[in-house]
Amino acid sequence: MKSFRSGAAAAFLCLTICPAGAQAPEPNGAGVRAGTLPRSWHPSGPRCADKPAFEINAYNDDLFILRESGCSNYEKPFLFLLFGKDKALLLDTGAGKTDVAPVVQGVIDGWLRRNGRNAIELIVAHTHAHGDHIAGDADLAKLPRTTVVAPNPGAVQTFFNIHNWPVEASTYDLGQRVLDIIPIPGHEPSSIAIYDRQTAILFTGDTLYPGRLYVHDAAAFASSVQRLVDFSRGKIVAHVLGNHIEQTRTPYLDYAIGTVYQPDEHPLELGRAQLLELNEALKGMSGQIRRMALRDFTIWPEP
Numbered sequence: 001m002k003s004f005r006s007g008a009a010a011a012f013l014c015l016t017i018c019p020a021g022a023q024a025p026e027p028n029g030a031g032v033r034a035g036t037l038p039r040s041w042h043p044s045g046p047r048c049a050d051k052p053a054f055e056i057n058a059y060n061d062d063l064f065i066l067r068e069s070g071c072s073n074y075e076k077p078f079l080f081l082l083f084g085k086d087k088a089l090l091l092d093t094g095a096g097k098t099d100v101a102p103v104v105q106g107v108i109d110g111w112l113r114r115n116g117r118n119a120i121e122l123i124v125a126h127t128h129a130h131g132d133h134i135a136g137d138a139d140l141a142k143l144p145r146t147t148v149v150a151p152n153p154g155a156v157q158t159f160f161n162i163h164n165w166p167v168e169a170s171t172y173d174l175g176q177r178v179l180d181i182i183p184i185p186g187h188e189p190s191s192i193a194i195y196d197r198q199t200a201i202l203f204t205g206d207t208l209y210p211g212r213l214y215v216h217d218a219a220a221f222a223s224s225v226q227r228l229v230d231f232s233r234g235k236i237v238a239h240v241l242g243n244h245i246e247q248t249r250t251p252y253l254d255y256a257i258g259t260v261y262q263p264d265e266h267p268l269e270l271g272r273a274q275l276l277e278l279n280e281a282l283k284g285m286s287g288q289i290r291r292m293a294l295r296d297f298t299i300w301p302e303p
Contacts, residue, residue, distance in 0.1 A: 023234075023235075023236055023237070023272075024236060030200065030236045030238070031236075032198070032199055032200040032236055032238055033060060033198050033199050034060065034199075034238075035059035035060035035063060035199060036057075036058075036059060036060070037057065037059065037065075037239070037267070037268065037269055038057055040265070040267075041055060041057075041067055041245070041265070041268070042055050043070075043261055043262055043263045043265075044069045044070030044071045044076060044260050044261060044262070045070060045071060045260045045261035046261045048069075048071030048260075051069050051071045052069065053068065053069055053071075053072050053098065053099060053100075053103065054066045054067065054068055054069065054079075054100070054103045055067045055069070056103070056107060059199070060199070061111075061114070062082065062083040062084075062111075062177075062198075063080070063081070063082050063083070063196075063199060063201075064080070064081040064107050065078060065079070065080055065081075065241075065268075066078065066079040066080075066081065066100075066103065066104075066107075067079075068094050068095060068098060068100075070259075070260035070261070070262070071260065072094075072095075072096055072097075072098055073094075073095035073096035073098065073132065074258050074259065074260050075095045075096075075132040075244065076244065076245070076260075076262075077092060077094060077095050077132050077133060077243050077244060078092070078241070078242075078243050078244070078268065079091065079092045079093065079094060079100070079104075080092070080203060080241070081104065081107055081108075082174065082177065082179075082196060083111055083120070083174070083177075084173070084174025084175035084176055084177035085174070085175030085176045085177070086120070086121065086173075086174060086175030087120065087121045087122070087123055087174045087175055088108065088111075088120050088121070088122050088123070088174065089122075089123045089124075089125060089172075089174055089179070090104060090122060090123070090124045090125070090140070091125055091126070091127060091194065091203060092126050092127055092133040092134070092205075092243060093124060093126070093133065093134055093135060093136030093137050093140055094132075094133070094135050094136045095131065095132035095133070095135050096132075096135055097135070098135055098136050099139070100135075100136035100139060100140065101136065101139040101140050101142065101143055104122075104140065104143070105143060108120065108122065119144070119145055120145070121145045121146075121147070122140075122143060122145060122146040122147070123146075123147050123149065123174075124137065124140050124141075124146060124147065124148040124149065125149045125156075125159070125160075125192075126149070126151045126156075126190070126192075127191060127192060127193075127194075127203065127204075127205025127206065127243055128151070128187060128188040128190055128191040128192070128205050128206060129151035129152060129188055129189075129190045130188055130206070133151075133205075133206075133243065134151050137151075151190055152189075152190055153165060153185070153189050153190045156183075156190050156192060160172055160181045160192075162181065162183060165183050166183030166184070166185050166220070166223075166224065166227075167183075167227070168183075169181060169182045169183070169231065177196070177197075177198050178197045178198075179194050179195065179196055179197070180194065180195040180197070180231070181193075181194055182194070182195065182227060182228065182231055183224070183227075184204070184205070184207050184224035184225075184227060184228060185217065185220045185221075185224060186207065186215060186216065186217050186218075186219075186220035186221025186222070186223070186224045186225075187205070187206045187207050187213070187214060187215065187216055187221060188206070188216060189217075191205055191206070191207060191224070192205070193205065193207065193228055195231070195232075195235070199238060200235070200236040200237055200238040200239075201237075201238055201239045201240075201241055202228070202232060202237055202239070202240045202241070202272075202275075203241050203242075204228070204240055204241070204242045204275075205242060205243050206242065206243055206244065207221070207224060207225065207228075207242070208225075208228075208240060208242050208270065208274065208275060208278055208297065209241075209242020209243055209244050209245070209246075209268075209270070209297065210242070210244075210245050210246065210247035210265075210266035210267070210268065210270060210296050210297055211242075211244050211245060211246025211247050211254060211266075211297060211298070212246055212254065212257075212297070212298050212300040213278070213297055213298065213299050213300055214300050214301075214302050215289045215299065215300065215301050215302060216302050218285075218287055218288070218289040218301070219287060221282070221289070222282045222283075222285075222287065225275070225278055225279045225282055226279055228275055229275060229276060229279050232272055232275065237271065237272040239269040239270070239271065240269065240270040240271055240272065240274060240275060241268060241269060241270075242268070242270070245262065245265045245266055245267075245268055246259075247265065247266035247296060247297060247298075248262075248264050248265060248266060249264050249265065249266055250264075251295045251296070252293050252294070252295060254293075254298060266296065270296060270297075274296055274297065277294060277295075278294075278297070278299070281294060281299060282299070285299075289301040
């Protein structure tokens with residue numbers, strides 16, 4: 001665990017002393033704990049018989065990204081499993097009839113073996129409450145030492161100790177791994193973003209990802225995106241990770257709704273530049289959300 005402690009300490013030092021006007025003063029990794037994202041994710045199909053239900057990517061030893069196969073559900077959502085010293089956090093639980101619990105337990109068991117541990121508490125939370133992000137809740141609730149945060153605004157506020165929803169953020173400590181919990185309703189009333197100080201990753205759910213950004217409440221969505229811009233100002237942002245990929249690698253071109261086989265899809269990771277671009281586009285709409293295709297995503301008002 002020595003590398004874990006030194007990495008966390010370096011991240012804390014940089015995030016506390018780096019100048020507010022600059023993301024990082026030198027191109028030296030910014031003091032955050034690095035990881036690896038795949039160059040591409042395994043495409044679902046065109047034949048599904050030999051495809052596993054989930055693809056698992058170890059970003060590093062303490063962060064795992066699980067992607068549900070389109071052969072299980074065309075939404076192909078991403079799930080994120082973060083380990084701290086005392087607790088693990090699973091963000092979202094998948095779509096459709098998914099058998100996610102043994103997959104998550106397998107990742108946890110491997111982490112426990114590598115770290116010489118017998119057990120760790122698991123917290124299951126959600127980026128928001130839509131069905132393609134909560135389908136595995138009931139099965140995961142059966143796992144030992146597991147708490148499932150109900151996907152509604154009241155439960156989220158209570159669990160994460162958010163006093164003034166949605167304008168105030170809170171923090172949650174997994175044990176030498178502090179997360180910032182930022183309310184971002186607009187896509188869905190209980191939507192949150194999570195900033196992991198250790199890796200400087202901003203998890204944005206369905207509010208920002210390479211695809212169709214469905215806006216349910218225009219005023220709340222615009223305020224939430226501005227809140228993320230304000231929160232991230234002066235902070236290191238290594239990646240912005242949402243929960244889907246619907247965009248192709250061709251700018252301004254997405255895959256049709258319901259597509260399973262996406263052999264030429266956009267990378268999952270975006271950056272703060274795309275967050276700023278989204279914010280500027282919303283400002284230009286002055287509250288009247290209209291469909292607008294940008295290079296890496298599309299703003300898409302719900303009817």
